[in-house]
Amino acid sequence: MSEFLDDGRAALEWVERYLDGVGELPVLAQVKPGDVRAALPASPPDEPEPFSALLKDLDEVLMPGMTHWQHPRFFAYFAASASRPAILAEMLAAALNPVAFLWRTSPASTELEGVTTDWVAQLLGLPAGWHGHIEDAASTSTLAALIAARHVTGRNVAVGSEHAHSALEKGARMLGMELRRVPSDGEYRMRTDGLDLSDAAIVVGTVGTTSTASVDPVPALADLCAQTGTWLHVDAAYAGSAMVCPEFRWAFEGVERADSLVVNAHKWMLTPMDCSLLWTSRPEDFRSAFSLVPEFLRTPDEEDALSLSEYGPVLGRRFRSLKLWAVLRCHGRSGLQRMIREHVRLAGLFAELVAAEPGWELAAPQRFSLVCFRKEASDEENAAILERANASGEVFMSHTRLDGRYVLRLAIGSERTTEADIHRAWDVLRSS
Numbered sequence: 001m002s003e004f005l006d007d008g009r010a011a012l013e014w015v016e017r018y019l020d021g022v023g024e025l026p027v028l029a030q031v032k033p034g035d036v037r038a039a040l041p042a043s044p045p046d047e048p049e050p051f052s053a054l055l056k057d058l059d060e061v062l063m064p065g066m067t068h069w070q071h072p073r074f075f076a077y078f079a080a081s082a083s084r085p086a087i088l089a090e091m092l093a094a095a096l097n098p099v100a101f102l103w104r105t106s107p108a109s110t111e112l113e114g115v116t117t118d119w120v121a122q123l124l125g126l127p128a129g130w131h132g133h134i135e136d137a138a139s140t141s142t143l144a145a146l147i148a149a150r151h152v153t154g155r156n157v158a159v160g161s162e163h164a165h166s167a168l169e170k171g172a173r174m175l176g177m178e179l180r181r182v183p184s185d186g187e188y189r190m191r192t193d194g195l196d197l198s199d200a201a202i203v204v205g206t207v208g209t210t211s212t213a214s215v216d217p218v219p220a221l222a223d224l225c226a227q228t229g230t231w232l233h234v235d236a237a238y239a240g241s242a243m244v245c246p247e248f249r250w251a252f253e254g255v256e257r258a259d260s261l262v263v264n265a266h267k268w269m270l271t272p273m274d275c276s277l278l279w280t281s282r283p284e285d286f287r288s289a290f291s292l293v294p295e296f297l298r299t300p301d302e303e304d305a306l307s308l309s310e311y312g313p314v315l316g317r318r319f320r321s322l323k324l325w326a327v328l329r330c331h332g333r334s335g336l337q338r339m340i341r342e343h344v345r346l347a348g349l350f351a352e353l354v355a356a357e358p359g360w361e362l363a364a365p366q367r368f369s370l371v372c373f374r375k376e377a378s379d380e381e382n383a384a385i386l387e388r389a390n391a392s393g394e395v396f397m398s399h400t401r402l403d404g405r406y407v408l409r410l411a412i413g414s415e416r417t418t419e420a421d422i423h424r425a426w427d428v429l430r431s432s
């Protein structure tokens with residue numbers, strides 16, 4: 001047996017043990033800043049070490065410093081899961097290691113990216129014929145939309161609600177664009193009354209905002225954009241995956257009129273970091289914004305048109321579609337629907353527990369798998385409850401601020417979360 005196979009078997013067994021037992025570990029890392037670094041040598045080894053030494057240090061040095069995103073009681077930010085088939089596919093992608101900047105540098109990964117983004121478009125009920133490609137993160141996808149919008153409109157103003165993700169503000173800042181924040185209504189949706197987009201390059205409507213998973217009125221934004229020639233970008237980084245279930249499609253009303261759309265498969269579609277799906281209904285505008293082909297990358301014209309590096313900021317591209325393909329094939333539409341429905345059901349259960357408990361309240365309507373809630377107490381007390389609950393290692397949750405008040409968030413996204421985990425989280429919170 002070769003050393004590589006021995007090491008491979010050990011690594012795979014490690015993964016299986018980890019995924020099987022992750023629920024027994026503290027969710028939030030229990031280390032202090034600098035602890036992990038202090039436990040590692042300051043300089044690299046002079047001589048090669050065996051892979052087994054790395055696995056040993058993974059267990060002894062790195063594991064105490066891991067916050068476990070695969071844990072069934074990881075409820076912070078937007079929880080995510082990397083499923084087993086996608087983990088294996090990630091290894092295969094690393095073995096092939098294509099750098100897909102031109103079609104010819106990796107025809108298969110370039111074309112599989114087209115196929116998988118088409119497949120997901122079908123699963124989410126998007127219009128046929130949109131051009132899809134994969135970026136690393138929604139921040140990059142939104143940056144790309146800002147660039148394309150500014151390129152085609154010649155304008156320099158970006159608009160989003162006060163609850164649009166900070167990626168919009170960061171993108172606008174990096175590009176030197178002016179950002180206008182629009183107030184939201186009582187349910188944290190962007191207000192469109194009196195909204196003037198006449199000088200706006202782009203408006204970002206969010207389907208599933210980060211704080212509350214509220215859904216902006218995309219049809220009204222599309223109407224305004226049609227009148228003013230403004231680019232409509234829809235950020236469905238989290239909630240987009242829910243559209244695989246027809247009962248949630250109401251939230252995508254009007255999205256068929258968008259110029260671009262982002263959905264992160266690495267959030268709620270069982271795909272390991274990173275995999276941000278970016279579609280556009282205006283591929284030629286995207287290409288004209290991004291295409292820059294120096295002599296050393298020139299290929300025959302018909303090949304150039306297929307090179308995905310011409311549709312976004314980055315040249316070298318990973319084989320991200322392989323893990324997405326694994327998810328789509330090994331879970332299928334029904335598997336994804338089952339997971340989404342179960343997470344929304346569990347969120348509903350948690351919301352019921354909160355609503356039924358005197359002294360606690362829901363702070364926003366439950367949307368998808370996110371519950372925003374608080375104890376009817378000061379901000380400081382709510383923050384202290386969260387700190388104590390997280391420090392227990394039993395759960396990891398995060399917070400936001402709504403109408404000036406400190407609010408706790410429980411976001412479900414792990415394929416391992418069960419009803420028992422929801423009850424345990426609630427017990428921990430009430431006793432914290």
Ligand SMILES: Cc1ncc(COP(=O)(O)O)c(C=O)c1O
Nearest residue numbers: 137138139165167209210235237
């Ligand atoms: C609605 C929304 N948009 C964008 C992002 C940024 O995602 P990424 O980390 O992929 O850049 C997030 C992250 O949670 C998000 O919730």
